[in-house]
Amino acid sequence: xxxxxxxxxxxxxxxxxxxxxxxxxxxxxxxxxxxxxxxxxxxxxxxxxxxxxxxxxxxxxxxxxxxxxxxxxxxxxxxxxxxxxxxxxxxxxxxxxxxxxxxxxxxxxxxxxxxxxxxxxxxxxxxxxxxxxxxxxxxxxxxxxxxxxxxxxxxxxxxxxxxxxxxxxxxxxxxxxxxxxxxxxxxxxxxxxxxxxxxxxxxxxxxxxxxxxxxxx
Amino acid sequence: xxxxxxxxxxxxxxxxxxxxxxxxxxxxxxxxxxxxxxxxxxxxxxxxxxxxxxxxxxxxxxxxxxxxxxxxxxxxxxxxxxxxxxxxxxxxxxxxxxxxxxxxxxxxxxxxxxxxxxxxxxxxxxxxxxxxxxxxxxxxxxxxxxxxxxxxxxxxxxxxxxxxxxxxxxxxxxxxxxxxxxxxxxxxxxxxxxxxxxxxxxxxxxxxxxxxxxxxxxxxxxxxxxxxxxxxxxxxxxxxxxxxxxxxxxxxxxxxxxxxxxxxxxxxxxxxxxxxxxxxxxxxxxxxxxxxxxxxxxxxxxxxxxxxxxxxxxxxxxxxxxxxxxxxxxxxxxxxxxxxxxxxxxxxxxxxxxxxxxxxxxxxxxxxxxxxxxxxxxxxxxxxxxxxxxxxxxxxxxxxxxxxxxxxxxxxxxxxxxxxxxxxxxxxxxxxxxxxxxxxxxxxxxxxxxxxxxxxxxxxxxxxxx
Numbered sequence: 001x002x003x004x005x006x007x008x009x010x011x012x013x014x015x016x017x018x019x020x021x022x023x024x025x026x027x028x029x030x031x032x033x034x035x036x037x038x039x040x041x042x043x044x045x046x047x048x049x050x051x052x053x054x055x056x057x058x059x060x061x062x063x064x065x066x067x068x069x070x071x072x073x074x075x076x077x078x079x080x081x082x083x084x085x086x087x088x089x090x091x092x093x094x095x096x097x098x099x100x101x102x103x104x105x106x107x108x109x110x111x112x113x114x115x116x117x118x119x120x121x122x123x124x125x126x127x128x129x130x131x132x133x134x135x136x137x138x139x140x141x142x143x144x145x146x147x148x149x150x151x152x153x154x155x156x157x158x159x160x161x162x163x164x165x166x167x168x169x170x171x172x173x174x175x176x177x178x179x180x181x182x183x184x185x186x187x188x189x190x191x192x193x194x195x196x197x198x199x200x201x202x203x204x205x206x207x208x209x210x211x212x213x214x215x216x217x
Numbered sequence: 218x219x220x221x222x223x224x225x226x227x228x229x230x231x232x233x234x235x236x237x238x239x240x241x242x243x244x245x246x247x248x249x250x251x252x253x254x255x256x257x258x259x260x261x262x263x264x265x266x267x268x269x270x271x272x273x274x275x276x277x278x279x280x281x282x283x284x285x286x287x288x289x290x291x292x293x294x295x296x297x298x299x300x301x302x303x304x305x306x307x308x309x310x311x312x313x314x315x316x317x318x319x320x321x322x323x324x325x326x327x328x329x330x331x332x333x334x335x336x337x338x339x340x341x342x343x344x345x346x347x348x349x350x351x352x353x354x355x356x357x358x359x360x361x362x363x364x365x366x367x368x369x370x371x372x373x374x375x376x377x378x379x380x381x382x383x384x385x386x387x388x389x390x391x392x393x394x395x396x397x398x399x400x401x402x403x404x405x406x407x408x409x410x411x412x413x414x415x416x417x418x419x420x421x422x423x424x425x426x427x428x429x430x431x432x433x434x435x436x437x438x439x440x441x442x443x444x445x446x447x448x449x450x451x452x453x454x455x456x457x458x459x460x461x462x463x464x465x466x467x468x469x470x471x472x473x474x475x476x477x478x479x480x481x482x483x484x485x486x487x488x489x490x491x492x493x494x495x496x497x498x499x500x501x502x503x504x505x506x507x508x509x510x511x512x513x514x515x516x517x518x519x520x521x522x523x524x525x526x527x528x529x530x531x532x533x534x535x536x537x538x539x540x541x542x543x544x545x546x547x548x549x550x551x552x553x554x555x556x557x558x559x560x561x562x563x564x565x566x567x568x569x570x571x572x573x574x575x576x577x578x579x580x581x582x583x584x585x586x587x588x589x590x591x592x593x594x595x596x597x598x599x600x601x602x603x604x605x606x607x608x609x610x611x612x613x614x615x616x617x618x619x620x621x622x623x624x625x626x627x628x629x630x631x632x633x634x635x636x637x638x639x640x641x642x643x644x645x646x647x648x649x650x651x652x653x654x655x656x657x658x659x660x661x662x663x664x665x666x667x668x669x670x671x672x673x674x675x676x677x678x679x680x681x682x683x
Contacts, residue, residue: 010479012507016486019504023494054475079478101482104489166493208493216495 001025002047002115007037007063008077009055013100017050017077020104021111023164025217034058041068048114051094053078053085064092073118075110077102105162105171112161125160127217130199132160139199146198151176155191159205159215168212188213220411221404228400233393240385244378251374256340256351263338263353263367266298266309271359273298285360292319306370308350313362322350322368329354330364348372410438414445426453465630472632476518476647483511521648524580525631528655533574535660540566540603540611546579547601551586559595562586567604571611571680573660581656584649585613585676592617592674609680616673625666629654 004026008014011032018028029044031037033056041049049072053060060076063069076089081099089097095114098107116123123134129142137153139146148156155176158167167175169185177183192213196202206214273294277284284290291311299309299321310320315330329339329352342351350368357363410432417430429449430442487508491501544564555562571578582601589599593615600614620628627633632647653676657664661681668674 010483012483012511013479013486015503015507016483016490019490019494019496019500020486023496079475079482100478101485104486104493164495166495206495211492214493214495 001027002111003045004028004111005031005037005040005046005049007031007034007049007055007060008052009033010052017107020107020165024108024111024161025163026111032056034060034063037063038066038068041072046072047118048072048111049074050077050098050111051075053080053089061088061092064089064094069093073114075114104165105167105175108162108165127199127201127204127215130201132156134160141199148195148198152191152195152198155188156195156199159213163215163217166206166208166212166214172212221408225397225400225404229393229397232396233389236392237389240389244381244385247381248374248378251377252342252351252371255369255371255374256342256353259351259353259367259369260338260340262307262369263355263365266302266367267355267357267365269298270295270311270365271357274357274360285363288318291363295319308368308370310366310368312364312366314364318363320366322366325350325352325366325368329366332356332364342371349375410434410442414438414442417445417449421449421452426456469631472647473522476632477515480511480515480518483507484515487511518648521652524652525648525655528577528652528659533577533659535572536575537570538573538575538578540568540571543571543575543578543582544601544603547582547586550579550583551590554587554590555599558590558593560590560593561598563598563600565600565602567602568609571603571609572682573680577656577659581653581678582611582613584653588649588676589613589615589617589674592619594618606679608682611678611680612675614673614675619670619672619674620668621670622668625668628666629664 001024004021006014006017006021006028008017008030009032014030014032018030021028029040029046031040035057037049037051037055038058040046049069051060051063051069051074053076055063060078064074070093074094075096075098076094077098077100078085078089079100086097086099095117096110098110125132125134131140133139134157139148139153139156155172158172158175169188172188173181173183173185177187192205196205201215204216206216208214274285274291277290277294281287281290284294295309295311296319299319302309303321308321310322311318312320312330315327326341326343329341332339332354338353338355340351340353342349348370349372351371353367353369354364357365413432414430417428420428426449429446432438432442434442487504490496490504491508494500496504544566548562548564551562586599586601593599594617597616601612602614603609603611629650631651633650654664657678660678663679665677665679666674667677
């Protein structure tokens with residue numbers, strides 16, 4: 001998956017972001033101040049930079065004025081949530097803006113969205129004998145095309161984007177059905193059962209006791 | 218209506234009224250005076266003519282016995298006189314009772330002829346045929362049945378009055394125009410300071426608090442301007458203070474938000490991770506350790522905030538505090554931090570006692586020593602001493618990294634850290650010196666900070682008095 005540089009001076013938050021990105025299969029590098037970030041972004045090819053605004057030596061906004069950063073997909077990550085700051089960040093050329101504290105699901109979704117916009121890469125996801133073509137919205141099991149309803153596919157996409165993370169039934173309802181859907185959480189169970197059966201993912205889609213489900217890879 | 222317009226109209230109206238009243242009184246007096254003179258002249262001339270008429274009648278009587286009664290004879294006597302006087306505007310008439318004997322005079326008031334025996338002369342003037350005449354009537358003393366009437370044309374004094382009035386009317390217009398223009402210019406000039414002040418007031422009201430009036434005058438406007446500027450000064454100062462206070466508060470809230478959000482992000486994130494992620498045992502341990510650290514930091518922050526809130530409402534009871542005991546307590550309290558960093562604390566007291574609140578003094582010194590410890594390299598020393606310098610002074614001196622001169626003023630503000638990034642390499646939440654300066658203020662003490670990068674920092678608390 002993607003190669004991501006996480007620039008954040010607070011070590012525990014930096015670690016947290018890296019741990020979560022790793023779950024989604026990304027490889028990460030860490031920088032704890034502005035100078036380090038500049039060095040790293042020049043050294044290695046990065047697909048995406050998560051950039052904190054308040055940094056030692058050089059702040060995120062001033063880094064953003066450099067060409068190396070402007071040419072890259074950048075998501076600002078900061079505790080400043082004043083609209084003026086957001087606008088400034090986006091005007092400088094950032095692709096998105098995440099305000100602390102954030103939910104892991106939101107972080108992953110935004111990272112995924114920016115990567116999708118940038119990458120010409122075919123978004124194909126393989127689990128065992130199941131291959132999911134996210135762009136074409138088709139799934140093959142053992143090379144045979146399998147029919148999925150729209151809702152089932154959306155649920156599958158949510159699980160893939162948040163792989164290795166348990167999602168509660170409520171969260172799944174929100175993400176796959178939408179916030180305005182007022183349904184029973186049992187609907188989720190029914191759809192999960194169908195997905196497991198159709199895609200032969202009985203072992204990969206784990207039930208997390210009293211919580212929800214997790215796609216493990 | 219504007220102020221200058223009121224003064225303008227008021228002045229002009231009063232002036233014109235006074236001017237016209239004067240003119241009226243003057244012309245009326247002149248007219249009356251002229252009429253009086255004409256009347257007197259008339260009386261005199263009439264007497265002369267009467268004696269002349271008397272002489273001629275007497276002469277005629279020597280020839281004709283009925284000269285004083287015969288109408289034709291009397292008319293013939295009077296005719297030459299009439300002819301003589303007519304070009305001079307004088308008309309003559311002779312009456313017997315109210316019967317006309319001969320007369321050039323047209324219509325006139327016949328009451329003029331009603332002469333009492335005691336009255337010898339009757340005068341009046343009146344208009345007749347659009348001309349004004351002064352009439353004088355009297356009996357001829359030698360011939361009492363005859364009444365002689367004299368009429369003198371005085372129309373010219375009416376004409377004179379008319380001329381004068383016309384001249385004054387023209388003068389009036391000239392004066393109104395002249396007065397109007399000069400009063401207008403004068404008023405514009407005199408009310409200019411009002412306009413100027415008005416402009417400045419409007420600007421200040423609109424928010425330009427730095428504006429001032431500049432009239433440079435010595436009159437009442439000058440003193441008004443000075444007072445106005447004084448008022449504007451204090452308004453500006455108050456506004457500045459309010460703005461600064463609001464900015465400080467906003468800065469505090471921003472900083473506090475940041476300080477709280479960072480550990481909150483860690484706590485929520487790691488909790489979520491532990492709950493949801495498919496993680497290894499090692500990952501979970503790292504997550505737990507980070508979670509614990511973040512919670513600890515949040516706890517620290519809330520503790521310091523509570524202390525600041527408590528200090529804000531505090532009124533302390535000043536007691537005598539033994540300095541040696543104070544330093545002993547300080548050593549005990551800071552030992553864990555110092556040992557952790559392999560630092561030595563040296564204390565020295567030249568002053569036996571200090572007035573203050575023991576708990577707060579300990580809190581203040583602990584904060585200062587902890588700050589010093591953070592700045593110091595391992596194996597160095599922190600010196601705490603108390604001595605007299607006019608008033609008692611307590612000094613905390615370290616030989617650590619020091620701070621830039623430009624930063625010294627700012628380091629007492631809440632959450633301020635010399636390292637802008639707020640990296641926690643040196644620990645702490647950035648409220649220590651803020652607490653110290655508040656405690657110092659409560660004691661009426663001053664905070665003095667000397668520092669040189671690479672050499673060290675000295676913080677002195679200068680107490681007011683013993």
